[in-house]
Amino acid sequence: xxxxxxxxxxxxxxxxxxxxxxxxxxxxxxxxxxxxxxxxxxxxxxxxxxxxxxxxxxxxxxxxxxxxxxxxxxxxxxxxxxxxxxxxxxxxxxxxxxxxxxxxxxxxxxxxxxxxxxxxxxxxxxxxxxxxxxxxxxxxxxxxxxxxxxxxxxxxxxxxxxxxxxxxxxxxxxxxxxxxxxxxxxxxxxxxxxxxxxxxxxxxxxxxxxxxxxxxxxxxxxxxxxxxxxxxxxxxxxxxxxxxxxxxxxxxxxxxxxxxxxxxxxxxxxxxxxxxxxxxxxxxxxxxxxxxxxxxxxxxxxxxxxxxxxxxxxxxxxxxxxxxxxxxxxxxxxxxxxxxx
Numbered sequence: 001x002x003x004x005x006x007x008x009x010x011x012x013x014x015x016x017x018x019x020x021x022x023x024x025x026x027x028x029x030x031x032x033x034x035x036x037x038x039x040x041x042x043x044x045x046x047x048x049x050x051x052x053x054x055x056x057x058x059x060x061x062x063x064x065x066x067x068x069x070x071x072x073x074x075x076x077x078x079x080x081x082x083x084x085x086x087x088x089x090x091x092x093x094x095x096x097x098x099x100x101x102x103x104x105x106x107x108x109x110x111x112x113x114x115x116x117x118x119x120x121x122x123x124x125x126x127x128x129x130x131x132x133x134x135x136x137x138x139x140x141x142x143x144x145x146x147x148x149x150x151x152x153x154x155x156x157x158x159x160x161x162x163x164x165x166x167x168x169x170x171x172x173x174x175x176x177x178x179x180x181x182x183x184x185x186x187x188x189x190x191x192x193x194x195x196x197x198x199x200x201x202x203x204x205x206x207x208x209x210x211x212x213x214x215x216x217x218x219x220x221x222x223x224x225x226x227x228x229x230x231x232x233x234x235x236x237x238x239x240x241x242x243x244x245x246x247x248x249x250x251x252x253x254x255x256x257x258x259x260x261x262x263x264x265x266x267x268x269x270x271x272x273x274x275x276x277x278x279x280x281x282x283x284x285x286x287x288x289x290x291x292x293x294x295x296x297x298x299x300x301x302x303x304x305x306x307x308x309x310x311x312x313x314x315x316x317x318x319x320x321x322x323x324x325x326x327x328x329x330x331x332x333x334x335x336x337x338x339x340x341x
Contacts, residue, residue: 007082014043090150131277182219208272210250217243242282
Protein backbone atom coordinates (compact mmCIF):
# COMPACT_ATOMS: atom_id res chain seq x y z
CA UNK A 1 0.00 0.00 0.00
CA UNK A 2 1.08 3.57 -0.71
CA UNK A 3 -0.08 6.12 1.87
CA UNK A 4 0.19 9.88 2.02
CA UNK A 5 0.73 11.43 5.44
CA UNK A 6 0.15 15.18 5.49
CA UNK A 7 2.01 17.08 8.18
CA UNK A 8 4.40 14.17 8.53
CA UNK A 9 7.23 16.27 9.95
CA UNK A 10 5.22 17.59 12.88
CA UNK A 11 4.91 16.00 16.30
CA UNK A 12 2.18 13.42 15.71
CA UNK A 13 2.98 13.16 12.01
CA UNK A 14 6.64 12.24 12.45
CA UNK A 15 5.78 9.67 15.10
CA UNK A 16 3.13 8.26 12.76
CA UNK A 17 5.52 8.05 9.78
CA UNK A 18 8.05 6.21 11.92
CA UNK A 19 5.34 3.92 13.33
CA UNK A 20 4.07 3.02 9.85
CA UNK A 21 7.56 2.26 8.59
CA UNK A 22 8.10 -0.06 11.55
CA UNK A 23 4.70 -1.77 11.60
CA UNK A 24 4.05 -1.90 7.84
CA UNK A 25 7.55 -2.10 6.33
CA UNK A 26 6.19 -3.13 2.92
CA UNK A 27 4.27 0.16 2.59
CA UNK A 28 5.59 3.31 0.96
CA UNK A 29 4.92 6.42 3.05
CA UNK A 30 4.82 9.73 1.19
CA UNK A 31 5.25 12.61 3.61
CA UNK A 32 3.83 16.00 2.53
CA UNK A 33 4.77 18.86 4.84
CA UNK A 34 5.17 22.61 4.31
CA UNK A 35 7.79 22.77 7.09
CA UNK A 36 6.28 25.70 8.95
CA UNK A 37 7.59 26.48 12.45
CA UNK A 38 6.35 23.18 13.99
CA UNK A 39 7.39 20.95 11.07
CA UNK A 40 10.95 19.69 11.37
CA UNK A 41 12.57 17.27 8.94
CA UNK A 42 15.14 16.44 11.63
CA UNK A 43 12.35 14.61 13.46
CA UNK A 44 12.78 11.87 10.85
CA UNK A 45 16.56 11.91 10.47
CA UNK A 46 16.63 8.20 11.32
CA UNK A 47 14.69 7.52 8.08
CA UNK A 48 17.20 9.32 5.89
CA UNK A 49 17.95 7.11 2.91
CA UNK A 50 14.88 4.93 3.44
CA UNK A 51 13.53 4.31 -0.08
CA UNK A 52 10.01 3.74 1.28
CA UNK A 53 9.85 7.15 2.95
CA UNK A 54 9.39 9.89 0.37
CA UNK A 55 9.45 13.48 1.64
CA UNK A 56 7.81 16.24 -0.39
CA UNK A 57 7.79 19.84 0.78
CA UNK A 58 4.52 21.51 -0.12
CA UNK A 59 1.15 22.94 0.81
CA UNK A 60 -1.99 20.80 1.08
CA UNK A 61 -3.89 23.73 -0.48
CA UNK A 62 -1.85 23.53 -3.69
CA UNK A 63 -3.86 21.22 -5.96
CA UNK A 64 -1.31 21.67 -8.75
CA UNK A 65 1.14 19.90 -6.45
CA UNK A 66 -1.18 17.49 -4.63
CA UNK A 67 -3.01 15.90 -7.57
CA UNK A 68 0.16 14.91 -9.49
CA UNK A 69 1.65 13.70 -6.20
CA UNK A 70 -1.30 11.39 -5.59
CA UNK A 71 -1.10 10.12 -9.15
CA UNK A 72 2.67 9.71 -9.38
CA UNK A 73 2.89 7.68 -6.19
CA UNK A 74 -0.38 5.80 -6.78
CA UNK A 75 -1.63 6.79 -3.34
CA UNK A 76 -4.18 4.37 -1.90
CA UNK A 77 -4.97 6.23 1.32
CA UNK A 78 -4.41 9.58 3.00
CA UNK A 79 -3.82 10.21 6.69
CA UNK A 80 -4.50 13.93 7.03
CA UNK A 81 -2.68 15.51 9.98
CA UNK A 82 -1.47 18.80 8.49
CA UNK A 83 -3.03 21.63 10.47
CA UNK A 84 -2.44 24.77 12.45
CA UNK A 85 -2.91 23.34 15.91
CA UNK A 86 -2.21 25.67 18.83
CA UNK A 87 -5.12 27.36 20.60
CA UNK A 88 -3.11 30.38 21.76
CA UNK A 89 -1.91 31.07 18.24
CA UNK A 90 -5.47 30.82 16.93
CA UNK A 91 -6.52 33.53 19.37
CA UNK A 92 -3.68 35.80 18.26
CA UNK A 93 -4.25 35.15 14.53
CA UNK A 94 -7.37 33.18 13.53
CA UNK A 95 -7.21 33.66 9.76
CA UNK A 96 -4.41 31.21 9.04
CA UNK A 97 -6.31 28.52 10.98
CA UNK A 98 -9.37 28.92 8.79
CA UNK A 99 -7.25 29.03 5.63
CA UNK A 100 -5.14 25.96 6.40
CA UNK A 101 -7.52 23.79 8.38
CA UNK A 102 -10.75 24.39 6.49
CA UNK A 103 -9.85 25.49 2.97
CA UNK A 104 -6.71 23.33 2.92
CA UNK A 105 -8.70 20.26 3.93
CA UNK A 106 -11.36 20.92 1.28
CA UNK A 107 -8.76 21.28 -1.46
CA UNK A 108 -7.02 18.10 -0.34
CA UNK A 109 -10.33 16.25 -0.33
CA UNK A 110 -11.12 17.49 -3.82
CA UNK A 111 -7.73 16.33 -5.10
CA UNK A 112 -8.31 12.92 -3.51
CA UNK A 113 -11.75 12.71 -5.06
CA UNK A 114 -10.36 13.55 -8.49
CA UNK A 115 -7.66 10.89 -8.14
CA UNK A 116 -10.03 8.29 -6.65
CA UNK A 117 -8.04 7.77 -3.47
CA UNK A 118 -9.54 4.76 -1.72
CA UNK A 119 -9.60 6.04 1.89
CA UNK A 120 -9.22 9.41 3.62
CA UNK A 121 -8.57 9.50 7.38
CA UNK A 122 -9.29 12.92 8.89
CA UNK A 123 -7.28 13.29 12.10
CA UNK A 124 -9.05 15.66 14.47
CA UNK A 125 -9.31 16.60 18.14
CA UNK A 126 -11.59 16.29 21.15
CA UNK A 127 -11.63 20.09 21.30
CA UNK A 128 -14.43 20.09 18.72
CA UNK A 129 -16.78 19.04 21.54
CA UNK A 130 -16.10 22.08 23.73
CA UNK A 131 -15.91 21.83 27.51
CA UNK A 132 -17.23 19.25 29.96
CA UNK A 133 -18.43 19.65 33.52
CA UNK A 134 -16.86 17.68 36.38
CA UNK A 135 -18.34 14.37 35.20
CA UNK A 136 -19.04 12.53 31.97
CA UNK A 137 -17.03 11.99 28.79
CA UNK A 138 -17.31 12.88 25.13
CA UNK A 139 -18.79 10.26 22.84
CA UNK A 140 -19.01 10.38 19.07
CA UNK A 141 -22.59 11.65 19.40
CA UNK A 142 -21.73 14.53 21.74
CA UNK A 143 -22.71 17.96 20.39
CA UNK A 144 -20.01 19.89 18.55
CA UNK A 145 -19.41 23.08 20.56
CA UNK A 146 -15.97 24.48 19.70
CA UNK A 147 -14.69 27.29 21.91
CA UNK A 148 -11.68 28.70 20.07
CA UNK A 149 -10.82 29.62 16.48
CA UNK A 150 -8.61 26.53 16.40
CA UNK A 151 -11.33 24.12 17.52
CA UNK A 152 -13.88 25.84 15.27
CA UNK A 153 -11.58 25.32 12.29
CA UNK A 154 -11.13 21.63 13.16
CA UNK A 155 -14.89 21.19 13.59
CA UNK A 156 -15.41 22.73 10.17
CA UNK A 157 -12.81 20.50 8.54
CA UNK A 158 -14.37 17.40 10.14
CA UNK A 159 -17.76 18.33 8.76
CA UNK A 160 -16.36 19.07 5.31
CA UNK A 161 -14.70 15.64 5.27
CA UNK A 162 -17.89 13.90 6.35
CA UNK A 163 -19.82 15.90 3.74
CA UNK A 164 -17.53 14.50 1.04
CA UNK A 165 -18.50 11.03 2.23
CA UNK A 166 -22.23 11.68 2.28
CA UNK A 167 -22.36 13.81 -0.88
CA UNK A 168 -19.72 12.25 -3.11
CA UNK A 169 -19.43 8.76 -1.67
CA UNK A 170 -15.78 9.17 -0.63
CA UNK A 171 -14.48 6.67 1.89
CA UNK A 172 -13.82 9.00 4.84
CA UNK A 173 -13.07 8.13 8.46
CA UNK A 174 -12.75 10.82 11.16
CA UNK A 175 -10.77 10.35 14.37
CA UNK A 176 -10.85 12.68 17.38
CA UNK A 177 -8.08 12.32 19.92
CA UNK A 178 -7.35 13.68 23.37
CA UNK A 179 -4.15 15.57 24.31
CA UNK A 180 -1.06 13.86 22.90
CA UNK A 181 2.35 13.76 24.55
CA UNK A 182 5.66 12.14 23.71
CA UNK A 183 8.86 12.72 21.76
CA UNK A 184 9.35 15.51 19.20
CA UNK A 185 6.54 17.77 20.42
CA UNK A 186 7.11 21.45 19.67
CA UNK A 187 7.87 23.32 22.92
CA UNK A 188 4.78 25.52 22.89
CA UNK A 189 2.69 22.63 24.22
CA UNK A 190 2.30 22.08 27.94
CA UNK A 191 4.66 19.20 28.69
CA UNK A 192 7.73 20.18 26.60
CA UNK A 193 7.27 23.87 27.46
CA UNK A 194 7.35 23.13 31.16
CA UNK A 195 10.34 20.80 30.84
CA UNK A 196 12.37 23.30 28.84
CA UNK A 197 11.52 26.23 31.10
CA UNK A 198 12.28 24.22 34.23
CA UNK A 199 15.67 23.16 32.87
CA UNK A 200 16.46 26.86 32.34
CA UNK A 201 15.03 27.90 35.73
CA UNK A 202 12.52 30.08 33.90
CA UNK A 203 8.95 30.71 35.11
CA UNK A 204 6.45 27.98 34.28
CA UNK A 205 3.28 29.82 33.14
CA UNK A 206 0.08 28.12 34.29
CA UNK A 207 -3.25 29.50 33.10
CA UNK A 208 -5.84 30.52 35.69
CA UNK A 209 -5.90 28.23 38.73
CA UNK A 210 -4.32 25.32 36.86
CA UNK A 211 -7.33 23.10 37.49
CA UNK A 212 -8.22 22.61 33.82
CA UNK A 213 -8.39 18.88 33.13
CA UNK A 214 -7.15 17.07 30.04
CA UNK A 215 -7.22 13.41 29.02
CA UNK A 216 -3.66 12.46 28.06
CA UNK A 217 -2.82 10.07 25.21
CA UNK A 218 0.68 8.83 24.41
CA UNK A 219 1.51 9.57 20.79
CA UNK A 220 2.40 5.94 20.00
CA UNK A 221 -0.98 4.79 21.29
CA UNK A 222 -2.53 7.39 19.00
CA UNK A 223 -0.49 6.10 16.05
CA UNK A 224 -1.69 2.56 16.70
CA UNK A 225 -5.29 3.79 16.77
CA UNK A 226 -4.84 5.66 13.50
CA UNK A 227 -3.53 2.53 11.81
CA UNK A 228 -6.56 0.61 13.10
CA UNK A 229 -8.87 3.33 11.77
CA UNK A 230 -7.13 3.26 8.40
CA UNK A 231 -7.28 -0.52 8.01
CA UNK A 232 -10.51 -1.42 9.82
CA UNK A 233 -12.60 1.71 10.37
CA UNK A 234 -16.05 1.97 8.78
CA UNK A 235 -16.54 4.63 6.10
CA UNK A 236 -18.44 7.68 7.28
CA UNK A 237 -17.79 6.95 10.97
CA UNK A 238 -16.16 8.98 13.73
CA UNK A 239 -13.88 7.31 16.30
CA UNK A 240 -12.86 8.95 19.57
CA UNK A 241 -9.35 8.10 20.79
CA UNK A 242 -8.66 8.73 24.46
CA UNK A 243 -5.84 7.75 26.77
CA UNK A 244 -7.94 7.33 29.91
CA UNK A 245 -5.53 9.54 31.86
CA UNK A 246 -7.35 12.62 33.11
CA UNK A 247 -5.06 15.02 34.96
CA UNK A 248 -5.23 18.65 36.06
CA UNK A 249 -2.71 20.89 34.34
CA UNK A 250 -1.20 21.96 37.66
CA UNK A 251 -0.64 18.33 38.64
CA UNK A 252 1.21 17.73 35.36
CA UNK A 253 3.40 20.77 35.98
CA UNK A 254 4.23 19.68 39.53
CA UNK A 255 5.04 16.15 38.36
CA UNK A 256 7.44 17.53 35.75
CA UNK A 257 9.18 19.69 38.35
CA UNK A 258 9.61 16.63 40.53
CA UNK A 259 11.06 14.61 37.67
CA UNK A 260 13.68 17.26 36.82
CA UNK A 261 14.41 18.17 40.44
CA UNK A 262 13.26 21.78 40.30
CA UNK A 263 11.25 23.73 42.92
CA UNK A 264 7.53 24.49 42.66
CA UNK A 265 8.39 28.15 43.25
CA UNK A 266 9.03 28.30 39.48
CA UNK A 267 5.27 28.02 38.88
CA UNK A 268 3.74 31.33 37.80
CA UNK A 269 -0.05 31.55 37.61
CA UNK A 270 -1.03 33.80 34.70
CA UNK A 271 -4.25 35.32 33.42
CA UNK A 272 -6.43 32.63 31.86
CA UNK A 273 -6.74 32.61 28.09
CA UNK A 274 -10.09 33.56 26.52
CA UNK A 275 -12.56 30.69 26.13
CA UNK A 276 -10.35 28.22 27.98
CA UNK A 277 -12.22 24.89 28.16
CA UNK A 278 -12.37 23.54 31.70
CA UNK A 279 -12.30 19.80 31.13
CA UNK A 280 -11.97 17.25 28.34
CA UNK A 281 -12.50 13.51 28.67
CA UNK A 282 -12.90 10.93 25.91
CA UNK A 283 -15.04 7.80 25.95
CA UNK A 284 -13.14 5.38 23.63
CA UNK A 285 -15.75 2.60 23.88
CA UNK A 286 -16.51 2.62 20.16
CA UNK A 287 -12.95 2.21 18.89
CA UNK A 288 -12.31 -0.40 21.57
CA UNK A 289 -15.39 -2.42 20.63
CA UNK A 290 -15.16 -2.09 16.84
CA UNK A 291 -11.40 -1.97 16.21
CA UNK A 292 -9.99 -3.66 19.31
CA UNK A 293 -7.82 -0.69 20.29
CA UNK A 294 -6.75 0.12 23.84
CA UNK A 295 -3.84 2.33 24.99
CA UNK A 296 -0.70 0.44 25.92
CA UNK A 297 1.04 3.16 27.96
CA UNK A 298 0.44 4.07 31.59
CA UNK A 299 0.62 7.80 32.14
CA UNK A 300 3.09 8.08 35.03
CA UNK A 301 5.68 5.84 33.41
CA UNK A 302 5.25 7.34 29.95
CA UNK A 303 5.43 10.90 31.33
CA UNK A 304 8.71 10.08 33.04
CA UNK A 305 10.08 8.58 29.81
CA UNK A 306 8.92 11.63 27.84
CA UNK A 307 10.52 14.09 30.26
CA UNK A 308 13.73 12.07 30.17
CA UNK A 309 13.77 12.28 26.36
CA UNK A 310 13.65 16.09 26.45
CA UNK A 311 16.32 16.18 29.15
CA UNK A 312 18.55 13.94 27.02
CA UNK A 313 17.96 15.81 23.73
CA UNK A 314 18.72 19.49 24.39
CA UNK A 315 20.24 19.90 20.93
CA UNK A 316 16.89 19.05 19.32
CA UNK A 317 14.76 21.47 21.28
CA UNK A 318 17.40 24.21 21.25
CA UNK A 319 17.31 24.19 17.45
CA UNK A 320 13.54 24.10 17.13
CA UNK A 321 13.13 26.85 19.73
CA UNK A 322 15.50 29.26 18.04
CA UNK A 323 13.96 32.31 16.44
CA UNK A 324 10.26 31.60 15.98
CA UNK A 325 9.59 30.10 19.38
CA UNK A 326 11.57 32.66 21.33
CA UNK A 327 9.69 35.52 19.66
CA UNK A 328 6.41 33.77 20.41
CA UNK A 329 7.28 33.20 24.04
CA UNK A 330 8.22 36.84 24.51
CA UNK A 331 5.01 38.22 22.98
CA UNK A 332 2.65 35.64 24.47
CA UNK A 333 3.85 35.17 28.03
CA UNK A 334 5.94 38.10 29.19
CA UNK A 335 2.99 40.41 29.83
CA UNK A 336 1.07 37.67 31.58
CA UNK A 337 3.94 36.82 33.87
CA UNK A 338 4.29 40.45 34.90
CA UNK A 339 0.57 40.60 35.71
CA UNK A 340 0.27 37.13 37.24
CA UNK A 341 -3.01 35.98 38.77
